[in-house]
Amino acid sequence: DGGITQSPKYLFRKEGQNVTLSCEQNLNHDAMYWYRQDPGQGLRLIYYSQIVNDFQKGDIAEGYSVSREKKESFPLTVTSAQKNPTAFYLCASSMGETMQFFGPGTRLTVL
Amino acid sequence: EDKVVQSPLSLVVHEGDTVTLNCSYEVTNFRSLLWYKQEKKAPTFLFMLTSSGIEKKSGRLSSILDKKELFSILNITATQTGDSAVYLCAVLIYNQGGKLIFGQGTELSVKP
Numbered sequence: 001d002g003g004i005t006q007s008p009k010y011l012f013r014k015e016g017q018n019v020t021l022s023c024e025q026n027l028n029h030d031a032m033y034w035y036r037q038d039p040g041q042g043l044r045l046i047y048y049s050q051i052v053n054d055f056q057k058g059d060i061a062e063g064y065s066v067s068r069e070k071k072e073s074f075p076l077t078v079t080s081a082q083k084n085p086t087a088f089y090l091c092a093s094s095m096g097e098t099m100q101f102f103g104p105g106t107r108l109t110v111l
Numbered sequence: 112e113d114k115v116v117q118s119p120l121s122l123v124v125h126e127g128d129t130v131t132l133n134c135s136y137e138v139t140n141f142r143s144l145l146w147y148k149q150e151k152k153a154p155t156f157l158f159m160l161t162s163s164g165i166e167k168k169s170g171r172l173s174s175i176l177d178k179k180e181l182f183s184i185l186n187i188t189a190t191q192t193g194d195s196a197v198y199l200c201a202v203l204i205y206n207q208g209g210k211l212i213f214g215q216g217t218e219l220s221v222k223p
Contacts, residue, residue: 031209042115042199042213043154050208058210090153097209099145102153 004103023091134200
């Protein structure tokens with residue numbers, strides 16, 4: 001089955017902790033993206049990567065970090081520097097500049 | 112600053128009604144406009160519009176783009192309760208690695 005998987009589905013974090021969200025795709029897509037969605041709002045771009053070992057900041061990159069060591073994988077780390085991390089995080093991928101396909105999302109809650 | 116605005120933000124209709132969702136944009140380097148449907152989790156792709164005036168259809172859903180007036184509409188005819196979702200409009204920016212700029216979304220609720 002081709003698609004995008006994200007794990008975990010739900011994640012709880014204490015203040016001051018770093019957490020890493022997983023995103024894997026087997027669509028052979030070159031580009032991958034991380035978005036954040038807050039209640040009643042659209043998606044905001046955190047980071048994106050067009051090729052392995054290269055990535056760019058999106059509109060709200062502060063407090064987040066990423067890596068792209070493999071084409072299939074684009075993990076996102078939410079650091080303690082992120083002031084308000086409670087949100088729904090969506091990973092997406094695409095073959096170049098075209099429609100993006102989304103994973104099921106991770107809901108992060110800071111306790 | 113690139114901007115995508117959707118209206119209305121929320122809408123309640125009854126089964127069988129026809130609805131029109133609006134999306135306007137102000138962006139540099141426009142490439143395409145996309146519509147997604149989001150039901151509690153992952154947005155699912157509906158349409159991608161690149162050319163002005165050409166309607167795209169899929170069952171009861173249709174969409175059209177006006178590049179002169181910088182807007183798009185998404186029509187849903189004979190609505191069903193399964194159409195209840197958030198509908199997201201996004202603009203694909205040319206030559207920026209596939210970057211999408213999203214609107215706030217329109218929350219549609221279809222009552223039986």
